[in-house]
Amino acid sequence: MTSVLLIYPYFNNPHNRSSFRFPPLGLGYIAASLRNAGYDVDILDCTFMKREEALKKAKLAGADVVGIYSIVTMRNDSILFARHLRDSCGLLIAGGPLPSCDPVSFVNDFDVVVKGEGEHAMLELLGAYESGNDLQSVQGIVYRKRDNDRAKFSQNHAY
Numbered sequence: 001m002t003s004v005l006l007i008y009p010y011f012n013n014p015h016n017r018s019s020f021r022f023p024p025l026g027l028g029y030i031a032a033s034l035r036n037a038g039y040d041v042d043i044l045d046c047t048f049m050k051r052e053e054a055l056k057k058a059k060l061a062g063a064d065v066v067g068i069y070s071i072v073t074m075r076n077d078s079i080l081f082a083r084h085l086r087d088s089c090g091l092l093i094a095g096g097p098l099p100s101c102d103p104v105s106f107v108n109d110f111d112v113v114v115k116g117e118g119e120h121a122m123l124e125l126l127g128a129y130e131s132g133n134d135l136q137s138v139q140g141i142v143y144r145k146r147d148n149d150r151a152k153f154s155q156n157h158a159y
């Protein structure tokens, strides 16, 4: 069955003395939803890692499908992971608060951007990926369509 890696590209600043740390709740929800459907899912939480180590782990995981979280402070790192994994996975998906409100700035580096909640959208995307179907039927996503070598955006509205 298709394997999935979900990445939380937050790197804690070693000078940060605060004892508050926040696990990637949204990715946990998505992982639960996919695991309930029988998928093999791992979460890579980079909070206490160094970039080099995290990039290596992500590549070694060898997942078919990679989903990466982003907010404004994680934008550069989410794109760094996407470029690093571009050629080693079958489907690269961006999600979270920033891709939800600015999807177009992610479509060059990702195959698909999910707008809003990811639990159901990821299930639909995995279904389309496994059956080789067009993404046209998946609601709430933005992706690049190639039409006679001209790239154009397609936006499937969920609401």
Ligand code: B12
Pocket: 010, 022, 023, 024, 025, 026, 027, 029, 030, 066, 067, 068, 069, 070, 071, 072, 073, 074, 093, 094, 095, 096, 097, 098, 101, 114, 116, 117, 118, 119, 121, 122
């Ligand atoms: C709690 C919270 C915090 C906490 C903890 C953050 C954490 N790591 O959990 C604290 C206080 C630390 C925090 C800090 C900051 N936060 Co804050 N935070 C929130 C808040 C209120 C809730 C986040 C949450 O837990 N949501 C619930 C989970 C279940 O939802 P979720 O993470 O969004 O995930 C769902 C979807 O986004 C989607 N999804 C998520 N990831 C992925 C991945 C894929 C592949 C897919 C397909 C889908 C997907 O599916 C998930 C499940 O439905 C949101 C506002 C909000 N209402 O969402 C702001 C919010 C995320 N924070 C924001 C900001 C700006 C910050 C700070 C930069 C503030 C600052 N100036 O310091 C810092 C950054 C911290 C950092 N780590 O870099 C912004 C992000 C804006 C943006 N567009 O990027 C938000 C949206 C608030 C806002 N409206 O401005 N934050």
